[in-house]
Amino acid sequence: MNSIRLRTLPQLLLALFLTFAGTQHAAAQQAGAGDVNKTGVVPGATDGATAAIAVDPAAAGGGGGDAAAIAAGDALFKNNCAQCHAVNEVVVGPALSGITKRRTISWLIPWIKNSSKVVASGDEYAVAIYNKYNKQQMPSFALSDKEVTSILAWVTSQEGAAPTAGGVTAGNAAATDGTAADAGAEAGAGKYVDILLIVLVVVLIVLVVTLVIIGNLMKDVLRGRKDLDGRDVEILEQRFDWSKMYRSPMLRGIVGAVFGIVLVYAGVQSVMAVGLSQGYQPTQPIAFSHKLHAGEHQINCAYCHTSVYKSKSANIPSANICMNCHSQIKTESPEIKKIYRAIERKQPIQWVRVHNLPDLAYFNHSQHTQVAGLQCQTCHGPIQNMEVVYQYSALTMGWCINCHREMPVNAKDNAYYDNLVKLHDTKNAGAPFTVSSNGGTECSKCHY
Numbered sequence: 526m527n528s529i530r531l532r533t534l535p536q537l538l539l540a541l542f543l544t545f546a547g548t549q550h551a552a553a554q555q556a557g558a559g560d561v562n563k564t565g566v567v568p569g570a571t572d573g574a575t576a577a578i579a580v581d582p583a584a585a586g587g588g589g590g591d592a593a594a595i596a597a598g599d600a601l602f603k604n605n606c607a608q609c610h611a612v613n614e615v616v617v618g619p620a621l622s623g624i625t626k627r628r629t630i631s632w633l634i635p636w637i638k639n640s641s642k643v644v645a646s647g648d649e650y651a652v653a654i655y656n657k658y659n660k661q662q663m664p665s666f667a668l669s670d671k672e673v674t675s676i677l678a679w680v681t682s683q684e685g686a687a688p689t690a691g692g693v694t695a696g697n698a699a700a701t702d703g704t705a706a707d708a709g710a711e712a713g714a715g716k717y718v719d720i721l722l723i724v725l726v727v728v729l730i731v732l733v734v735t736l737v738i739i740g741n742l743m744k745d746v747l748r749g750r751k752d753l754d755g756r757d758v759e760i761l762e763q764r765f766d767w768s769k770m771y772r773s774p775m776l777r778g779i780v781g782a783v784f785g786i787v788l789v790y791a792g793v794q795s796v797m798a799v800g801l802s803q804g805y806q807p808t809q810p811i812a813f814s815h816k817l818h819a820g821e822h823q824i825n826c827a828y829c830h831t832s833v834y835k836s837k838s839a840n841i842p843s844a845n846i847c848m849n850c851h852s853q854i855k856t857e858s859p860e861i862k863k864i865y866r867a868i869e870r871k872q873p874i875q876w877v878r879v880h881n882l883p884d885l886a887y888f889n890h891s892q893h894t895q896v897a898g899l900q901c902q903t904c905h906g907p908i909q910n911m912e913v914v915y916q917y918s919a920l921t922m923g924w925c926i927n928c929h930r931e932m933p934v935n936a937k938d939n940a941y942y943d944n945l946v947k948l949h950d951t952k953n954a955g956a957p958f959t960v961s962s963n964g965g966t967e968c969s970k971c972h973y
């Protein structure tokens with residue numbers, strides 16, 4: 526009687542384990558199959574592209590007028606938009622793939638010419654996307670309607686192409702599939718990690734169950750024997766003893782070591798962290814508000830930071846610049862009185878520095894604002910909305926280099942670049958002429 530009960534226990538466990546492992550295996554396979562389907566869209570999309578080219582040669586630039594428009598759009602895009610947009614990738618602004626399906630031409634033309642006006646008009650979509658991109662204002666462009674349409678024609682011609690292969694022309698029909706495939710591949714990658722974790726957990730559970738089964742089988746064998754000595758009986762009657770485990774020096778050692786490793790790891794992570802001082806927002810001696818001055822009153826950044834387009838550093842304005850206005854405006858305010866006091870004492874206002882690269886790195890503002898034509902907000906974030914300035918970007922080496930890898934050089938109207946760009950284009954057909962193609966990731970460019 527007793528022995529029957531004991532025999533069934535391991536069998537029961539074994540059966541449980543087998544069904545469990547079976548269902549998990551099936552589930553994993555199913556998930557795997559789903560994954561294959563998802564990523565399988567990628568080759569599908571290329572098929573779609575070739576099919577579309579075959580069916581609709583006009584989309585690939587068959588009509589002479591179209592081809593000219595697309596070529597013009599290509600150049601206009603590279604010179605005006607590429608610093609913030611790509612067709613199939615989010616850069617500073619959204620990916621433009623499928624834009625002519627999301628929005629009508631009559632919406633797009635005013636948006637591209639002056640997006641802040643469209644946002645200010647209260648247009649629901651415009652406000653939503655403006656907020657989604659942290660209220661970063663897209664600059665206004667003095668482009669003609671025809672120029673805007675040719676940019677859009679070029680964008681449409683690039684939809685669905687792989688983000689790096691800039692020159693590949695894919696048909697319209699593939700566009701939506703293409704973006705779906707990108708998203709699918711991304712989701713697929715995330716899912717893959719999940720599946721791996723599930724499989725690991727399952728393997729661990731299976732291991733534990735197997736060990737319990739083996740333990741029980743061995744006890745069973747012992748019980749079956751008549752000639753048990755004291756030690757065997759002890760094992761048979763053994764109960765799990767928590768207090769013993771708690772006192773075990775080995776276990777304490779292991780727990781201690783794991784804890785120590787986690788602490789050290791967390792410490793190293795926080796020291797190496799991306800952006801040691803990202804978000805740094807010191808209190809300033811005078812409650813000067815960029816939101817009020819640059820935002821509401823729309824005072825140009827360069828009115829105060831006069832050297833930002835001309836030299837390496839952007840200067841912090843002296844009290845005299847404040848006095849241009851504050852000799853008349855708000856003269857009674859206690860905060861403004863602090864400006865007067867600084868001038869009387871002939872001492873500069875002790876502004877606390879927010880951004881500060883280490884001396885070993887060379888950064889030049891005019892190279893980025895004047896030559897590259899970057900907006901302040903690309904690096905400093907929505908300053909015009911900041912009551913108190915904070916460090917928006919990480920300012921790490923990785924941050925500089927990532928942008929240099931992706932950002933095309935602003936070669937428009939710059940004869941210096943003409944030959945370089947030509948040389949680059951013949952060598953790397955289609956790939957954009959980025960800052961790094963021009964040597965912008967060489968150590969010596971940023972380190973003396």
Ligand code: HEC
Binds near residue numbers: 654
């Ligand atoms: C300095 C960066 C910057 C530049 C340059 C720029 N954009 Fe934008 N663009 C943005 C941002 C940011 C948004 C998101 C909306 C917002 O925050 O205003 C955006 C949004 C858009 C949208 C709406 C996208 C959508 O998904 O609805 C279109 C269309 C667009 N830009 C076209 C262009 C074109 C065309 C050019 C070149 C002529 C251009 N942009 C240049 C930053 C930029």
Ligand code: HEC
Binds near residue numbers: 879901
């Ligand atoms: C009316 C003058 C004025 C205008 C206009 C102005 N700023 Fe400033 N800015 C200052 C002063 C004063 C400081 C120093 C105090 C502070 O950090 O708030 C400063 C600080 C900064 C800093 C932080 C500097 C540091 O310590 O690292 C940045 C970045 C900045 N401004 C960017 C901008 C941008 C971008 C604009 C335009 C959107 C702008 N400023 C417009 C006066 C001005």
Ligand code: HEC
Binds near residue numbers: 813842846851
């Ligand atoms: C181009 C004109 C202009 C310049 C230059 C200027 N301001 Fe202002 N400032 C204004 C205006 C306009 C107001 C808003 C006054 C109001 O709310 O009535 C203002 C308000 C302020 C206030 C808020 C005062 C209060 O008590 O409400 C402070 C503080 C201030 N400015 C500091 C500065 C400092 C510091 C500088 C120099 C770095 C400076 N401003 C440069 C135009 C200017």
Ligand code: HEC
Binds near residue numbers: 881899903
């Ligand atoms: C490519 C990124 C980038 C752009 C674009 C940019 N900045 Fe900066 N800015 C920086 C970095 C990096 C620093 C820190 C420089 C340092 O510590 O040497 C900085 C520092 C500053 C400072 C503090 C003074 C200084 O030079 O160290 C001010 C003020 C400033 N920026 C204003 C501006 C304004 C105004 C614009 C737009 C006209 C602008 N920046 C555009 C990256 C940028």
Ligand code: HEC
Binds near residue numbers: 925963
């Ligand atoms: C948002 C993009 C962006 C970021 C961030 C950025 N850069 Fe640049 N940088 C550019 C562009 C675009 C150019 C090319 C300008 C031109 O046309 O010559 C450039 C050019 C340069 C050059 C000259 C390279 C050459 O080939 O002559 C140096 C040096 C440089 N950057 C340093 C830095 C450093 C240091 C940082 C980080 C603190 C930084 N940059 C962050 C966009 C960026």
Ligand code: HEC
Binds near residue numbers: 926967
């Ligand atoms: C586009 C500009 C840029 C280029 C190119 C670049 N660096 Fe840097 N590097 C920086 C900046 C900015 C920092 C400061 C980062 C910080 O303070 O977090 C830095 C920091 C460093 C540091 C110090 C790290 C520390 O924690 O103090 C070393 C070492 C370094 N870089 C080596 C290199 C080497 C080697 C290369 C060439 C392979 C290189 N850098 C290329 C911009 C650059």
